[in-house]
Amino acid sequence: MLNETLPPQLETALHRLYANPDPVAEIHAQNALAHTLAGARLTLYYDRIPDTPIGTVYLVANERGLVSVDFGVPESQFFAQIKKNFGTHPEYAPELLTHHASRIKDYLQGKSTTLDLPFDIHALTPFQQQVLLAALQIPRGQVYTYADIARKIGNPKAVRAVGQALGRNPVPIVIPCHRVVAANGKLGGYSGGGGLATKRKLLVLEGALMA
Structure with missing residues (x-):
């Protein structure tokens, strides 16, 4: 976890869950915990990765994992989109996202071939989550x-x-929606910054397309 200090309401819900040996009481405690988690406003943290092959990459995460990966946009647009999506401004905390930033930077520079970073897509619909998790397996x-x-x-x-659903992917690259193309051999669409030019760059980087 990025932050080991839980909000008080989460601590209370967890205490109720683990303090109940009775199965029925445990079910009620689990429901209470789920309700608390759904309503809790988790703190957002962000960092930026400058000078990558696809421009500056902005990372936003909460205690569960990455909630947004943006690139190819001005910083003002990035902040405006985060405010629109989450109703708050993230805290600049590069020390909490060092591992995430390092892994993504190495990946985009061709120094690493894998990405295995935690993410949080709970805000999406079950269908959207199902589609994105399928894309994750490509x-x-x-x-x-x-x-x-x-x-x-x-x-x-x-x-x-x-x-x-792929167009709603909040964490492109980490969930590789760029690996999904049209049946006619064309690239299809891409909602990430830079559009199809970025999609092509990523596929070339990964060896799926010739440069």
């Missing part, structure tokens, strides 16, 4: 089509909805 150097993802989640007719 191996580096490979691409799937939108139809492949639809079949993978057991909903083969939801091709358009899959594309829309």
Whole structure:
């Protein structure tokens, strides 16, 4: 966790959960904890990674993991989007995101071939989460089509909805939605900063496309 100090309401809910040996009481405690977690406003922290092959990368995380990865946008636009999405301004805390920043920087510079960073996508719908977790399983150097993802989640007719869900990916690169392409061999869409030019750069970096 980024911050080992839990908000008081979370400490209370956790205490109720672990202090109840009775199964029925435990279920009630679990429900109370879920409600508390859903309503708790977790502190947001951010850092920036300058001079990457895709421009400055902005990272935002809470105690659970990364909630936003942005790039190819002015800093003012980044802050405005975070304010719109979360209703608050993140605290600048590079010391808490050193590991995250280092891993992503090395990945974009070709020094590392894997990314295994915690993220928090609880704000998305269950369907969107399902699509993004399917995209997370695509191996580096490979691409799937939108139809492949639809079949993978057991909903083969939801091709358009899959594309829309990928467009809501709050942590691109970490969840590699750039590895999903159109069935006709074209790149399809990309909601990350820089659009299709960035998508192509990432696929070339990973060896899925020729430079």
